[in-house]
Amino acid sequence: MGSPSSTPTLAALAELIAVVARLRDPEGGCPWDREQTHASLVPYVLEEAHEVADAIRHGDDQHLAEELGDLLMQVVLHAQIASEEGRFDLAAIAAGLSAKLVRRHPHVFAEAEAADSAAVKQLWEAIKTEEQIQRQAANTTEAQTSASPLSDRLAGKVRGQPALAGAMTISKKAAAAGFEWDGIDGVWEKVHEELDELKEAVDEARASGDRAHAQEELGDLLFTLVNVARWCGIDPEAGLAGTNRRFLDRFSRVEAALGGDLGGRSIQELEGLWQQAKAQIRAENGSPASP
Template sequence: MSNADRPAPGTPPDESRLTPQFRDLCAVVAKLRSPDGCPWDREQTLESIKPYTLEETYELLEAIDSGNDAEICEELGDVLLQVLLDSQIAADEGRFDLTDVVAGLTRKLIVRHPHVFGDSTAATPHDVSRQWDRIKQAEKQRESVFDGLPAALPALARAARVAEKAGRVGYDFPRREMLFAKLKEEVDELAAELFDDGQIPDVPAVVDGPVVHEPPIADPHRQARIQSELGDVLFVIANIARRWHINPEEALRESNRKFERRFQYIERRLREQGRDVRSASLPEMEVLYQEGKAIEKTEQASSRKSDEVE
């Protein structure tokens, strides 16, 4: 879409185009569920379709990360299909239909945005969040600020959301810099469980020999304490991300991708030499890793300069 064709922000879709397209899509989904439709679609239930909903959501996240509009558009369609299919399944079971879903969502958006559709005021995103939480708490008659958080959220993302909800009612460190003192405290407590003298050994992070494979911890009680302390460290890390307005789940996903790219560089370079990673020594792999890292940073710097010129 060119800038000339782009509508003003807040403009709804063209009804003359959207309505027939959406009607056709709903008809296709309904046909798939009909007696002469698709055997796979007919046998699905709200329970059986859950893994596909989760998978499509993650595929959408990957598409957004890629920045490829065609991929984002396609994956949004797949997520929309999950909504339509779930709604059609519920309608076939006599529970509710897509009209109920849409009407309920419309009401909720209006009620929870009184600063847009009513007489309330909310000058900042923080004001909006607090107001949203108050309205939601009243609607749901929830006893805890944590009620309603999906149990299936990835643990790191949930840690940030749990701390955020506590922070919204005032339970938070007054200054975000204090979290680093808390991180040191938690790391010290982890070290006390990991090492006999409670001190982290002063071992330089150099790659100069084979990997030492340590045996698992034999004492299950000690293992449980270590796991607990490590969890506390990760919880503080999630809080540091939150207070600096970084999504910890996204940050970790990016680090995962970064490591994978650089390790795949090692694999590629070794294949060019007619070798396999399993035959390479750790120092050899580390040299290639740093080589790939340097190339990547040079390319990123070049790309930034190109963007600045444009």
């Protein structure tokens, strides 16, 4: 394989840029691609990023290469849109990224030292904090005297993240700043408190039809469960993704057992088939049956 700067790599990137530009061409391009804006493409950026993560979890190189291509397409398309408006292009994106990587890795490109990954992370965070302070100072005088610098940084950091990932980011940063329980028992107490409040809010919503409060309480419970995940050192996103896969595997077996038609079946029958599906999967995976 050639290096990233090899001729075949550059040629392939140049071809991709040309293809995307042709799709956006007002004369003979694709109507759908021509209509897209940065805002309209947001759902697709998120979807492609999640599909990349899913391909990684499944360990399928062919699928991963394809999904990374789809994600790269989003980057090139956004660059093309901005280029048409004279704001920036893919070259500016790449140059800015290279400069940022060099700046944030002084232990590689300069004289700083970092003995292990923990030291690298600490150095990285210090540099990012300094960059944020400089940006704030360049924007407004008010930003220089912000009374909530951590909150301001986190608001910008999580703005583009999925809610679950954003919750974990906020939880970690707030805990590192000292906003933390004394032990995990306090986290569990908060879980039960939020669960009780959600139950009460749901009952209110069923009576009044107003779901706004219930939605707020659901968010509070989910955020607290993210804190449980942080305390236990587990990834809530990976956990939920695994649950989705397991549910679909079991559900497909229930559907197959009923010939694809669930209509008119009792919950008792469906639950029985669900338990059978779980047992089948355990047996296939070589796991002992639960009592």
